Amino acid sequence: xxxxxxxxxxxxxxxxxxxxxxxxxxxxxxxxxxxxxxxxxxxxxxxxxxxxxxxxxxxxxxxxxxxxxxxxxxxxxxxxxxxxxxxxxxxxxxxxxxxxxxxxxxxxxxxxxxxxxxxxxxxxxxxxxxxxxxxxxxxxxxxxxx
Numbered sequence: 001x002x003x004x005x006x007x008x009x010x011x012x013x014x015x016x017x018x019x020x021x022x023x024x025x026x027x028x029x030x031x032x033x034x035x036x037x038x039x040x041x042x043x044x045x046x047x048x049x050x051x052x053x054x055x056x057x058x059x060x061x062x063x064x065x066x067x068x069x070x071x072x073x074x075x076x077x078x079x080x081x082x083x084x085x086x087x088x089x090x091x092x093x094x095x096x097x098x099x100x101x102x103x104x105x106x107x108x109x110x111x112x113x114x115x116x117x118x119x120x121x122x123x124x125x126x127x128x129x130x131x132x133x134x135x136x137x138x139x140x141x142x143x144x145x146x
Contacts, residue, residue: 013082017089017117020125021077024115028073033064036073041118041126049111049134072098075113087119095132111135 010018027035037060040046046054046063054060075095082089097109116129 011082013086013089014080017080017082017091018077020117021075021091021093021115024127025073025075028068030068032068032071033066034061037061037064039127040130041120041128044126044128044130047129047131049132070099074098088117090114090116109134 024036024039027039031038037057040057040060042057044055044057044060046060048054054063073095074097076093077091078093080089080091092112092114095111095113099107101107111132111134113130113132115127115131117125118128120126
């Protein structure tokens, strides 16, 4: 199975965005919520499933306080697009969150995400919008009678 990062059909711009996502995910896996928040621009917004928008880097950082031993957020880009000017782009893909409930049982959440990236005046790339939604239930999970 080939990785999206090694896909020779990716444009250079999309390959660059996928590399940013890989660094973002790696930093988050190692550093938890604090590392996750460090990738957001000052004017960034997060949109979560059934949650109010969180606006601004400080507000995002205040909500992303998990330690990597408590929660692991993993994601993989599946598509993206770079702007013609090469200063903005987006990626989208699949994510999984792994934690434990109060009894120590494994809990996994999964869904889709979209990240919008913007090149900052200092040349760094930062997340300006991160949106996620949980996967819908499997077709067989709906309306089961016990």
